[in-house]
Amino acid sequence: MENYTFTAEEGGARLDKWLTDKDPSWSRSAVQDWIKEGHVEVNQTVVKSNYKLKQGDQIFVEIPEVIELEINAEDLQLDVVYEDEDVIVINKPRGMVVHPAPGHPSGTLVNGLMHHCQDLSGINGVARPGIVHRIDKDTSGLIMVAKNDAAHESLVEQLKNKTTKRRYEAIVAGVISHEKGTIDAPIGRDPQDRQKMTVTESHSRDAVTHFQVLKRYARHTHVACELETGRTHQIRVHMRYIEFPIVGDPKYGPRKKHDFPIEGQALHAALLGFKHPRTGDDMTFTAEPPADFKNSLHHASLFSI
Known part of the structure; x- marks a missing residue:
């Protein structure tokens, strides 16, 4: 990964636009994705794309390595605890990464989900279909996955409102x-x-x-x-x-x-625990x-x- 550190000489600009202007090779959509995924920090804090910079702000940018857009489906014999047309709950084994990343292109939960079912939420893009939250590679246990965009939005909102268990x-x-x-x-x-x-x-x-x-x-x-x-x-x-x-x-x-x-x-x-996104x-x-x-x-x- 490439890392960059900048200092805002003056305030007032939106973070995403300021970074796009800083390096013309960075598209605004790519910069917004980096910000959303936590690869950009201002004063060591993750902020949103519309953050208004202040003079003297320290901006750290970590450009993630490009991941192949085509995720291979793999029969990983997932431990499915529950599934319906909206959500699927998996008991993830220790040692399994949730989604493909540099160093882990296969054998992830997403690879297994692509084999198990094709109807997954597209909100998080090709590399992380259906993924609402993550648990660490070496943490085992329950993780919920959204099978459509409406379910995804509902589950994310519940996480944000701290109503999940x-x-x-x-x-x-x-x-x-x-x-x-x-x-x-x-x-x-x-x-x-x-x-x-x-x-x-x-x-x-x-x-x-x-x-x-x-x-x-x-x-x-x-x-x-x-x-x-x-x-x-x-x-x-x-x-x-x-x-x-x-x-x-x-x-x-x-x-x-x-x-x-x-x-x-x-x-x-x-x-x-969560409220079913449909019922x-x-x-x-x-x-x-x-x-x-x-x-x-x-x-x-x-x-x-």
């Missing part, structure tokens, strides 16, 4: 003494490592995670986490912030490594943690104090 299970290092709590701490890009997120007061977005202890072990805790907002790596960052990092997390995990039988973070999207009915789905997560719980039980 998203509950995760995690295994964290350390023993949490209180039964439950709320982490209300804004998250933004880590200025020291742009591949990571961090809790920071400047150039961040609000982030709220509720957690509850499910079981305590000698050195670890099994917790349930419920998202009120949906920031990148939110649960992983928040649990690290309160000094109970998620076991196996390669970015934010414990500094002292334990040989847990799991590849990636011990984090599973266990419950997903308005309340829909709730659950998925048991996979075998490696359960084996990790057993592993945690073997430690002595």
Whole structure:
């Protein structure tokens, strides 16, 4: 990926137009796509295309690599939890990327969806048909997909209005003494490592995670986490912030490594709830943690104090 950093010499211009004028080879539609996908930041914060620049603003642009527009359909034997004419709910395995990206052109959830069904929302373009939200590659569990544009718009609106239910299970290092709590701490890009997120007061977005202890072990805790907002790596960052990092997390995990039988973070999207975009009915789905997560719980039980 190519990166560029600019400083606005004067204020008043729309961000998308200003960038298009900055480099004539960048079309306005391409710039708007980059902004929408989070590849453009102003003062380390993701903003909208119509953001009015202020003098001295620092603009960071990360030009994504071009992805082939033709996505190959692959029979990936998706674990379909629910499906109708509007939505499909998948139990995603750990290790599966949600949509094609540089380094992951195949084997993604989108590749599997293209084989499973052709009627997917086109709002997010060819590379991400039907994708309403994402969960990380090494997080397992439930994800909802829109099969038409009307369903897509409804589900996105529910996410924006914080009316969806998203509950995760995690295994964290350390023993949490209180039964439950709320982490209300804004998250933004880590200025020291742009591949990571961090809790920071400047150039961040609000982030709220509720957690509850499910079981305590000698050195670890099994917790349930419920998202009120949906920031990148939110649960992983928040649990690290309160000094109970998620076991196996390669970015934010414990500094002292334990040989847990799991590849990636011990984090599973266990419950997903939303209103059906056509009928308005309340829909709730659950998925048991996979075998490696359960084996990790057993592993945690073997430690002595």
